Amino acid sequence: MKLLAALLLAYVPSAESLLKQAAARAQTLARTREVTLSGALAVGGDPQRNAHLVLRFPLQCRLDGEGGLSLSVKGTVENPGAVGEGTAGPALRLLQLACPFLAHRGIPSAEGQQMFRAAAQTAGADVAAGAGLSRFGDRVTWVLGAPAHDLSTPQLWLYKDNNAPARLIAQGGADLRLLEYGNPAAGEWFPRVIELWTSGQLAARFEVLEAKGVRAASQEEEDDSRE
Numbered sequence: 649m650k651l652l653a654a655l656l657l658a659y660v661p662s663a664e665s666l667l668k669q670a671a672a673r674a675q676t677l678a679r680t681r682e683v684t685l686s687g688a689l690a691v692g693g694d695p696q697r698n699a700h701l702v703l704r705f706p707l708q709c710r711l712d713g714e715g716g717l718s719l720s721v722k723g724t725v726e727n728p729g730a731v732g733e734g735t736a737g738p739a740l741r742l743l744q745l746a747c748p749f750l751a752h753r754g755i756p757s758a759e760g761q762q763m764f765r766a767a768a769q770t771a772g773a774d775v776a777a778g779a780g781l782s783r784f785g786d787r788v789t790w791v792l793g794a795p796a797h798d799l800s801t802p803q804l805w806l807y808k809d810n811n812a813p814a815r816l817i818a819q820g821g822a823d824l825r826l827l828e829y830g831n832p833a834a835g836e837w838f839p840r841v842i843e844l845w846t847s848g849q850l851a852a853r854f855e856v857l858e859a860k861g862v863r864a865a866s867q868e869e870e871d872d873s874r875e
Contacts, residue, residue: 684859692852825843
């Protein structure tokens with residue numbers, strides 16, 4: 649039994665296989681053009697403010713908040729976080745890094761795999777370097793682009809149990825963390841908490857309190873069958 653467990657732990661799929669599975673997650677979300685995640689945004693030492701993260705599929709994200717905050721990102725498969733609009737800072741950086749992993753619904757599976765690869769490469773992560781296993785909190789993750797426990801190299805992490813993006817460590821010290829998938833506030837498809845860390849310090853944090861427009865593909869099929 650111990651030998652079998654060791655063999656299972658030793659098996660690591662190829663990076664391309666893992667990216668394909670991560671991209672395929674979006675197909676479990678129903679055909680929808682837009683999802684709104686409402687919650688609270690904290691940036692640096694500023695007071696927390698109410699904010700709305702609007703995901704327009706594919707690859708468009710807008711973050712609006714109290715105090716006139718208005719940030720947006722629009723990308724392509726080849727350059728997922730290409731165009732950012734708004735005041736430069738931790739909130740815009742968080743949006744640019746997170747948008748490709750949140751708003752890839754509507755991209756064909758093959759192109760979705762390419763998009764994940766491009767998003768990682770834009771951050772400096774060479775996902776072709778192979779994959780390994782690590783832990784993120786109490787969950788097991790796949791690590792693409794760097795040896796396990798080497799946090800000095802850009803890398804992409806995927807949760808092992810659901811293939812969802814977990815963490816992106818980018819060149820320059822930016823550390824994006826996507827936490828608490830499956831929470832009722834954000835559903836199975838989106839993280840409840842999105843954080844950006846820089847040089848070991850929390851730079852920006854968005855916590856989802858409500859999600860609108862989220863439906864499972866299975867629900868859509870049930871609705872179609874009733875018609």
